[in-house]
Every structure is written in C-alpha cells, then in structure tokens.
Amino acid sequence: MVDQVTADLYVPDAGEEPLLAISSVSILRAAPVSRLSFRCRDDARAAAGKAFGVALPAKPLSAETTSDRIAFWLGPDEWMLIAPESDLEAVSAKLEAALESHPTSLVDVSHRQEAILVSGDRAVWLLNTGIPIDLDVSAFPVGSVTRTVFHKAPVMVWRTGEDSFVVEAWVSFMDYVAGLLVQSAGELSAA
Amino acid sequence: MSQPFRTHSGGRIDRNKQLTFQFDGEELTGVEGDTLASALLANGRHLVGRSFKYHRPRGILTAGSEEPNALVGIYRKGDQTPNLRATQVELYDGLKAISQNRFPSLDFDVGAVNDLLSPLFPAGFYYKTFMWPRAFWDRVYEPIIRAAAGLGKPPINPDHDTYGNLYAHCDVLVIGSGPAGLAAALAAAETGARVILCDEQSEFGGSLLSESDATIDGKSATEWVEDSIRSLSAKDNVTLLPRTTAFGYFAQNFVSLAERVTEHMADPDPALPRERLWQVRAKEVVIAAGAIERPMVFPENDRPGIMLADAGRTYLNRYGVKVGDNVLVATACDTAWQAAFDLADRGVDIAAIADMREKPSEALLSVAHARGIRVETGCVITGTQGRKRVSGALLGRVTSGGVTSAGEVTCDALLMSGGWTPTVSLYSQSRGKVVWDDTLGTFVPGAPVQNERSAGACAGVYGLSATLEAGYNAGEQAAKAATGKTAKLARAEANGADAGNGGILGALPHDRNASKVKAFVDYQNDVTAKDVKLAVREGMHSIEHIKRYTTTGMATDQGRLSNLNALQIASTSLGKPLTDVGLTTFRQPYTPTTFGVFANVSRGDFFDPVRRTPSHDWVVENDGVFEDVGQWKRTWYFPINGEDMHAAVARECETVRKSVGLFDASTLGKIEVVGPDAAEFLERMYTNPWKKLGVGRCRYGLLLNEAGFIIDDGVIGRLAEDRFHVTTTTGGAAHVFATMEDYLQTEWPDLNVWITSTTEQYAVCAVQGPKAREVIAPFVEGIDLSPDAFPHMSVATGTFCGVPCRLMRISFTGELGFEVNIPRRHGKMVWETLAKEIEKHDGTVYGTETMHVLRAEKGYIIVGQETDGTVTPHDVGMSWAIGKNKFDFVGKRGLQRPDLVAEGRKQLVGLLTKDPKVVLEEGAQVTKLANPPAGTSAEGHVTSSYHSSVLGRSIALAMVKGGRDLMGKTLHVPMPSGAIEVEVTDTIFVDKEGGRVNG
Secondary structure, three states: OOOOOOOOOOOOOOOOOEEEEEEOOEEEEEEEEEEEEEOOOHHHHHHHHHOOOOOOOOOOOOOOOOOOOOOEEEEEEEEEEEEEEHHHHHHHHHHHHHOOOEEEEEOOOOOOEEEEEEEEHHHHHHOOOOOOOOOOOOOOOOEEEEEEEEEOOEEEEEEEEEEEEEEEEEEEHHHHHHHHHHHHHOOEEEE | OOOOOOOOOOOEEEEEEEEEEEEEEEEEEEEEEOOOOHHHHHEEEEEEEEOOOOOOOOOOOOOOOOOOOOEEEEOOEEEEEEEOOOOOOOOOOOOEEEEEOOOEOOOOOOOHHHHHOOOHHOOOOOHHOOOHHHHHHHHHHHHHHHHHHHOOOOOOOOOOEEEEEEEEEEEEOOOOOHHHHHHHHHHHHOOOOEEEOOOOOOOOOOOHHHHOOHHHHHHHHHHHHHHHHHHHHHOOOOEOOOOOEEEEEEEEEEEEEEEEEOOOOOOOOOOOOEEEEEEEEEEEEEEEEEEEEOEEOOOOOOOOOEHHHHHHHHHHOOEOOEEEEEEEEEEEEEEHHHHHHHHOOOOEEEEEEEEOOOOOOOOHHHHHHHOOEEEEOOEEEEEEEEOOOOOOEEEEEEEEEEEEEEEEOOOOOOEEEOOEEEOOHHHOOOOOOEEEEEOOEEEEOOOOOOOEEEOOHOOOOOOOHHHHHHHHHHHHHHHHHHHHOOOOOOOOEEOOOOOOOOOOOOOOHHHHOOOOOOOOOEEOEEHHHHHHHHHHHHOOOOHHHHHHHHHHOOOOOOOOOHHHHHHHHHHHHHHOOOOHHOOOOOOOOOOOOOHHHOOOOOHHHHHOOOOOOOOOHHHHHHEEEEEEEEEEEEEOOOEEEEEEHHHHHHHHHHHHHHOOEEOOOOOOOOEEEEOHHHHHHHHHHHHHOOOOOOOEEEEEEEEEEEOOOOOEEEEEEEEOEEEEEEEEOOOHHHHHHHHHHHHHHHHHOOOOOOEEEOOOOEEEEEEOOOHHHHHHHHHHEEEOOOOOOOOOOEEEHHHHHHHHEEEEEEOOOOOOOOEEEEEHHHHHHHHHHHHHHHHHHEEEEOHHHHOOOOOOOOOOOOOOOOOOOOOOOOOOOOHOOOOOOOOOOOOOOOHHHHHOOOOOOOEEEEEOOOOOOOOOOOOOOOOOOOOOOOOOOHHHEEEEEEEEEOEEEEEEEEEEOOOOOOOOOOEEEEOOOOOEEEEEEOOOOOOOOHHHOOO
C-alpha cells in the first residue's frame, strides 16, 4: 500500500490565507488547474491515456498521476483529467486529435469546480463530519478518489496521503463546504 | 457531609468532591459521580414530580433511562430543557433543576384535585367527553386541554447550543456495556476488528457497577470493568462511547447514536457541541441492552419511596445512597432478595421481605434468617399509605379463595420486583419479531432480520457466568461474520450474581374495593389496571386499540416498564392467551432525543447550501435586492435613488425596451451533450427536431415527461456536429440532467453520447435591448456580429474581453439579445465591464422581476409558472415545438392519451382587465359569471400577472378551459372585494409581429 501519491498539481493558492490552520488540521484553497471531463468506451481508453500522458485507470476509485497529469477514475466510462492551468488548450487539442476515430466526449470543466486541501491528524475525522463514506485507510486507501457528498453538497474526494485529502466541489457549493468544515473543526481547538 | 442518606464508603462516587445544586430553588449538595436522582435521594428527597393526569405525588422509580416519574427541567445557559430524566442527569456544581406539572409548588399542587375527581376521567375520557356541542371543541375544550396537557415547559429562545455530526463505520457495533456487551467488545476487539462500544450511561459496566459480591477472574466486578475498559481503550481498533445512546436501528445495519458531549459539565468549553449524532454503518451489531425490572401492579404502587428493587440496590452500591432507613421489599422474584441483603449489610432496617411465592428457595430463606430479616411468603402488597412519601403497606395473604388481610407494615421505602423484562427495543427496531418464552414468561428476540445478535439479558440470558459467555460468543461470531477473522479470547471466570427465579405479570390480587383503588400500570401516562380492564369491556380487544384508548405504553419508555403487565391484564380480561393479544412495535427513538441532534448543522447559514453567482459581490455593493430561487441567490431588482420595487421594475423594463439591459443568467442549467449520437439523443429527449439544426444555430427545446406533460424548456445551441450546448431552467437543472442520464443508462446504452454538467463552468451575462449589439461589440473578437452573419438564434465561439467565450444570440425579452458565456472565474470581470459599458448607452442592470415582466409581455411561458406538471405543449399553444415527422420522443405516446386530446382542456390565453390599473392576483380563479353560485367550478386560473410600464396597463396570462375559442369574450376573476372583469386576448402583448428580436 502506498502512503503518499504525487499530487504536485494541487498546490495552495499563492497569496490566499488558509481557511483553517490549527495543529490538528488545516484547510487551504488550491490554485486553479485545468479539468477535463472525459467520457469514452473501453476501446478508446488506451489511446486517450497515451495522448494525455498518463494512463486512464480502469480500476474503480483509483487515480493515475505524474507530476503534471492526473487521471481520476470516476465511473466505468468517466474520468476527470487534471493538468496545469496553462496546458488546457494543448491537452485538449492533443486528445481530440488522437481520438478522432473514437466516439468520445471531452468537456472543459476547469472553472466548474474548485479544490481545497484538507490535511492533518484529524482530517479524516473532520471530513467524516459530513462525508458518509468510510474514510478509514483500510477502506479508502491512499490514492483513492470518489464522488460523494459533504452534508448537502456533492464533492469529489481524493486521498493523497494517510492524513491528506483534496476535496473538490462545484464553485457555488464551496462556501458551504469550506464553511461547514471550518465550523465543525471548531471543537478541535477546545481545551 | 450533609446528605443524611449517604453511606460512609463504597460506590462509584467521590465523597471528597462535594457539589452544590438547586432543586426547585432549594440548595442541596451531592457528590461527584451522582446523578440528580441519586443526589436527591441522598438528601432524603423522594418526591420529585407530579403525575401527568392525576397530579399524584411521584418519586424516583428507577435508576435508568426508563424512568417514568422523575422528569425534571434543567436550566442551562439561560434557558430550560424540560422532561429530562433525573436518573440520567449527571450532577455538576451549580446545576439548577425544577420539578414539573405542579402549581404553585411540588408540595402543594392545585392540579391534585384531579386525583379526587378521577372517577370523571376514565380511560377514553377525551373521546367520550368532548363530543358535543361541536362548536365547543374549538373554543372551549381544545384550549383547556392544550393548557393542561404536557409536562414541562418548552424552551422559548433559539437553541444556543451547537450539535455535531459524525459518520462512522465499524465491523462490530456493541450496544451496551454490561457483562455481555463488555465481553462481546473484548472478544471482537481481540480479532483486530473495528469495534465501537457505546453505552447510554456515564460509565461503562452496566449492571456490574451495582454488583456487591460477584467476582470475575477473582477481581471485584468493578475492577474487572476497569481493567476491561483499560485494555479496550489501549487498542487502536476500538472506539469507546460512554454517554451515548443507540436510539435508532435502521435498515442495512445503520444505527444512530446520540452522544451527550457536554451536558454533564458545569462549565463546558463553548467550542464543544452539546451533543453529537453518530451515524454508524456497522457490518455486525451486538445488542447487549440488558433487562429492566418490572414494577408490581398493586394498589397505590406509585407513592414516592416506592422503587424498583434493583434501582434501590444500584443507588446503594453504585451511588452510596440508602433509599430509606426502614425498607420493605415486595417481590415475586429472587433478585430482589439481594437488594434486601445488601441494604441490611449497610445497616438499613429491612421491615420485611414479602414474597408472593409460597416457597422461595431455601438458600434465600437461610441468608435472610441469618440476617434476622422478617420474611413473609405467599404474601402480596394490597395497598400503601403516605401522601408524599410511603409510610406503610398493607399485606395480604394469597389463598386459594383470594386474599385475606395479613396486617400492616410501616416503612419509609418500598422496593419491588415483578421479575425482569429483556430490553428488546432495538431488536424490534431492526424489524425483528419477538417471540414468547414460556419458561421465562417474557418476550425475547426471535430470529435476526439484519446482521445482528442480541446477547445476555436482552436475549433472556441471566446470571453473570452465562451472560459473559453469551457476550464472548456474540463478539467472536460478529467479528468473524464481519471480517472472517477469529481469535479465541480466554474466558473470564465469574462467581456470584447467579440467575434468579420467579416473576409475575399483571395486576396483583387484593382485598380492596376494586372500583376505588388505583394500581398503576403505566406511571408516566397515569394508566391503571382498572383503565386497561375498562378498555377491554368497552370493546378494545387488540393491544393496538387498548394502547391508544388508554395510552398505556405510549410514554417515553414506550412501555418498556408497563407493556407486559398491561398485556397480562388485557389477556386475563379477555380470557385469551397473552400472545394472542399481541405486542406493540418498538420504534425509534429508544429514548427521547433532542431536536438539536436531528437538526444538527442544518441551521442558519448552513441550513442549505447558498449558491451565489459571479455578480453577487457587485450586486451587494450596488444595493441590488436578492430573491431565493431554490438554493440560488438571484438579483430580484436594482433600486436606485430610493425606488421601491414597483418603480425599479418599471424603470428597468422601460430601459430594456428602449435601450439596453444587463442580466445575470448564470444560474440557468447548462448541459454539454457530446458524441456522434448527440443529435439523435436530443431528438429522442426533446419534442423538437434536432438533426437538421445547423452548426452555429440555436433552437428552443421543450422537454416532456412520459405522460406528455411539460417539465422543462431551454435554448439549445449546436456547437459542432457532435456537440450541443443545452440550457435548462434554473430550478430544473439537476432533474433534467438526472433524467437524461437515466435514459442514457437504462434505455439507450447503445448511443454514443455523453452528457456533462457545465452549469458552473460558465458565467452568463445576458445583454438585451435595441442597443445590445453596440454594448458587446467592443469586447468581442473572432465573431462577426452583423445581423446577417449572426442572426437571431445563433451561437459561436470567440473571445470576450480577451477570454474564451460562447456567444449566443437569443432573447427572453423579445428584444435583440445576446448571452455571453464565459468561464466562471472571469465572470466577475466580464459582468463589471458590461455594467460599466451599458451606462454609456443609458442602459440598466435588471433582475428576475423585470425578466418575468418582459417575457410575460411577449407571452413566453415559464415552466412551473404557466405549467404545473399537467400541461401539454398544445395547452400552452406550443404545438409548433413538436417535430411532426419524428419517430419518437419522450412523451409522444403520452400526448395521444384520450384525456390529453379531449376538448375543453385549459389553454393559455392573455387576460386584459377592463380597468387597466387593476393587477390581477396570480393564482386567482377565472369564472364565467361575476358572482357564480357556490359550488361552480372555475373556468381556469391566472398564472402570471404584472403591471406593464411599457404598455401603461396591467397584463396577465391564464390557463382557461377552451381559452383559445374565447378571444374577445369577457370573463370574471372573483375576489373578496368583488369580481374583476377581464377580456380574453392572445398571449402576446408587445411587438406582436416579433420583429424586434431581429434588430
């Protein structure tokens, strides 16, 4: 079992104050990235991975990652492809060119969602105040990614280390998600 | 020490930590480790409340969460929480409690007159009494009943506490930490399984905390508990939750727990929540909820000082409190004898042990004899004396002919035991069906329905050795079932605390006047044996009927104390076996649970997600007024210079028609439909034809459900052969997306097409009005905006303010219009740029109200306003939107149903009031006559109604039966102030030729 995965694309947004910074957990806004929702049937998966630069995982809830590419498995025919913000057009063009003969769907959703970075000893506890799935490392190992909900908001969660997570939400839900996380973390500072 | 009934040593309390508290304003002391109940008893206070119906003085009956009498209000943070069980309230310094259901005081309560008037309040009293006259119900009976009903007073302020939530998963959830629960947790934890152990009490150990002489592995029971908890807490795979009640057992082993986090603290850190809801998904559950003792149903069995025997033992051994100085023990069961022995050993006088059985075991008799305790066998209590505290009891000898008096005994406390009732509540909640055990004379859990097992006393297994063994086995089996892993834990060896024999159900025989005495079955709801018999006489033969007629078993303990006695009384009265009378189902919650636990974080700002658009901050700065549209905050209107809404909307409307307006349309749903079969997919979903729509062109789409009714609409643009930009209504976005995905996955998995939500990828600025082109032109690159190159209903990609943009030329106002879609993070910049630009053209920003008026002036429908889920395209005059040559689409078959093609359906029409100043009320009925006779059906209803400043008069849309055949006819809209005359018109009020969109 890995205990850390490459998550270089998710870095704290420069100049932003942390949303939360206490000894047991911190929440930081992540800098923008390019996000492409990619859909295809199985026959195009290999070609897509080759064009993108990292293989599209077939294993449910898994991610393939390099320093500048991430492919998240989100469904049997659905992946979220992450690349640096400036690579959007190049990545799209390369994928479109490589997949001309395959039926696929590539949609830019870079601006649709935002990410926060949640890490620390109590990160799992904090996320589980609103996320109903089992985040124990035995059930949701490092490297796992899934869509789920945080209270009433849909989110995507990626575990980058035993105590570190990337949480993505649609932009208009992020105030709710981050706000409730910060509120729920309040008791961690109790004497 | 000022607590006269406190023992000098022993118990789970710290006598060195004295605590001061108030009860009804009186200052009293207790010690750390006390509950409010034990502290009151230590002070010799038994009278703690008045009963619900008869206002009889009541004392503490139990030592657990099933307590029916000792319900108190606790003051905290300036407010009061009512109906807390004093047996569960942990004492802290400064605690303030009040008794309930008494006026003016607990000692003198005027409501007690109800007890004397009780012949007037039989079972079914409300059903019988308040029948006539009918008018009296609203004005007299109900207000009086409401004022008299209920126990505590509800808090009046908003709850200033916070509540936490935590989702948790485990292999084995163990509920209850008595011997069975602890053994189960130890055994399961040993395998490495993830274990959660919860207990409603402040301390783990359950019945072991009250044990006096039993040993486990040579240690005292409490030492063994401490060692066991120490070993469990050292394990990473174990979560220990004291003060945590498993109150709900739901489907698929989903169990909810309420943890009381700070309520026991005098001065908790305000950062901590009051309570935490644990939502646990357990692979296996071990229920080790134990058993509770049954009261005996003898006359006047409710006086303060009368208590369950095991509770008396618990107060002595766990809390170091003697329940009296001279205690009478009445029993039909062995275990109560131990209470007598423990009390005697602590120097309490035992007035007598009165056992109903002719021949209790020799062993018990000899122990009693050795202590010099008077024993009466074949002896029953036939009544008690004392008003606010029991002072004596009448004894009766049970003979074949009945009961004969056997004298009186004085006492200051009476401990009773009718035997034990397994706590099957959670098993019952798990949907399990209890079965009758003839040997035990009680119901026990039947076969498990979920991945669950009951262990120990809650399954009818008594005696310490057997209970521990059952616990170990349950824990091992549960862990194995959950994880496949096993580990054999060495069994602890127990000595003492053997299972007792005996028990009795139902009303006890006596020699008193049966019509005069009260023998309580359900203490909290003041139900007597007589009431149950009366219910049977009056025709209630099922326990479900008896329960509702008498309210027995409907108190907060859900009949855990009373059900079996009530059943036995009913069974005897009916002459039917007890099992034929039936048992009611236990439901969630197991014990009363605060609303705060359920509401949890969903309050205030976090009641629901508040979704804001990119223009939000600008709108706030510019004093725009918001309205809630689902979760979205949308700008309603923009008042300037102190305008009211009417003036602001009038100005906005006129400005848009005259020059130009800017509107934030970001909330509209957007779905990108991509793939070679994209056109085919839309062809099947929407009523309109799509295959021939050219790239770069837009079309209005209408979406129906299978029944043929309109459920959504929106403009769809074709970006490429295989790519469409679909828009939906704001409110319909999620539903339309889910519906499309549903069809794709279940009906047409063969289509090569995928849908992606892009609602939040794009911010949308709508620029509408004759000058719209001039406003946007300076910022557009890569798109020829000339009317020929980019006509109405076009879409193109280019850049706007230097950022990528999808520009659509569409209109929901009837004016020349563009919708600028830009990636969301640039939305604020583009909005602010356009807001500045429109000023140069004497334009305005406008909100949803103006948008509504402008579209109504054009007769454009809003799904959900003109339509209500029963409206077809034909009804709203939109048959043109249905592709005539299409093979199929969702709703095509539905539209052919006879009802939908019948004459006389409501149709969309315009209405013009005869008086142009009158604005109709939306939702108002439309009738043929000004004053139709009562019972006349309406011809239709008003769906939209506004003042149109552009026309200088009111306009309205309405759905009216056969409306399109009524053009020019006069109808009426009856209102409380008189009918309003209206003329039926077509639906387009402005620019009937429709030329303006082509500007």
